[in-house]
Amino acid sequence: MKRALVAALLLALAGGAVWLLLARSVAPIVQVAPQRDADLFAAWRLGAAKDDVAAIEAYLTQEGVADILPLADILRSDARWRTCKAGQPFAVPPRSLWPAMVPTLRYIRDELVPVTGPVRVVSGYRDPVANACFKGAKASRHLRFAALDLTPVEPLSRAELIAKLCPLHARTGARFDVGLGIYTITRFHIDTAGYRRWGADYHAASSPCLTTHPPSSPRT
16 A cells, blocks of 8 residues: 555656656647837848838938937837738838938927927838738828827827827917827827828817817828
8 A cells, every 4th residue: 555655656747857857848838929119120121121121221321310319219010010921011102202201200309399398209101011901091191101009108098198189289280281190098199291180080170189179180
């Protein structure tokens, strides 16, 4: 009887040791997190897109807007790119579109950030494949490299964000041809490709910044 108990105990201990070894060998694989976008960009910019990335970086530096937001963010398709089968995290727009981003970046630096505080890009340039995946409009300003979707870095409620963005747009929007879209939570859109505004359903009527005569606002 005693021998049987000792044998059972030894088998249990051996099984436990094997399980522990397997758990230790498998755990690092299970716990591996998706590669960070910053790491992806660092590798991507040294690959096939190397020359184009260097060229657009030099162009933005020449225009005095290279240090406003990280280049990786401006060239980011969308923070949700992993949800698209054919989605790519980054893309360089055609050179003919590069000038369109300059006034948008200047507006963010000179007008927006002094009011909202620092902002983070969640969607920048979208090529046609990315734009279709994220259900953007066929004429989206993201396709033209004129638009950025942003969120404030500082913790703000949606009501607090609206209280900052709407007066800013009323005061400066027409002068700088600013499109302002305010979506759910604290995600919002800025471009300098036409004075208009819209809300979460992409229509002017849902804009939190309604006035007596709201500008028209096609989905962007």
